[in-house]
Amino acid sequence: MDRLHDRVGRRLASRRVRYSRQRRELAEVLAAAGRPLTTAELVARTGLPQSSVYRNLATFEQVGVVDRIAFAADHARFELAEDVTARHHHHLVCTVCGAVEDTVMNTRQERSLRRIIAALATAGAFEVDGHRLDVLGTCRVCA
Amino acid sequence: MDRLHDRVGRRLASRRVRYSRQRRELAEVLAAAGRPLTTAELVARTGLPQSSVYRNLATFEQVGVVDRIAFAADHARFELAEDVTARHHHHLVCTVCGAVEDTVMNTRQERSLRRIIAALATAGAFEVDGHRLDVLGTCRVCA
DNA sequence: ATCAGTGCAAACTTTTTGCACCGCA
């Protein structure tokens, strides 16, 4: 937790951006979630007004503290950037209820995936700096 | 092209849904794109009113003719479903300009990816029926 | 001929912004 604030704080400080009470709260909620959250969820969990949630997420995104991802088009979802969590992960997306959960692959699998992607990029003259793997299927609850 | 209309037509017919002139046009534009298109792009390219574009895409999605995917939260993107194109592909997403392009992996790579995902799913008690791989980076234009 | 589909316009949802006030560096 202190580690979280330390990392986020550093990143904000390096851009001369303040780390307010509201921003700390957002970071904590995101860190505790274990999955990407929608703005509605963030509003509910933090009690902050929508405008502050949106604006702070935008700031966080610019600074590289959060990533904005979208599974459905109607709600954006946000998660802490991997630079902050120091943990690379992917998503299990339930195509029935729309639930999204974080998941981690073991090192060998991740290495293998990276190798595949590198080959793909070479063929396409595209400079890779990351990847996003969503596994689509049915979650425990919906099965 | 005829093959496209044949496949889409069959799928619609099986659900007792009509294949109107407007729907043919949407299917053709999507097939010609080589990348997922936004609703704005579809409106521009087809000349159809927004409401028809949205409604027909919703119908197509229900019937399994198109997939709705979202890279940014502000614009949904649509592409023909793999059942229709008979071609599995992934996306190269430019993090600078937001451009998205289709890309295909060779059979060995795809098999390897599938194996990795299967392992991931077993570990998580999640029933997999597909995957989505986005390669993030910088496109030729932005490099 | 019938009922799904169309086009317009209006409603609704999600996200962004203007503005006056507040509080941290």
Added chain:
DNA sequence: TGCGGTGCAAAAAGTTTGCACTGAT
């Protein structure tokens, strides 16, 4: 104490829907 941040409310952007008319089967 100044300037970035906050909260409210209003606007903008994107998507959906009601309704009367049209057209594919």
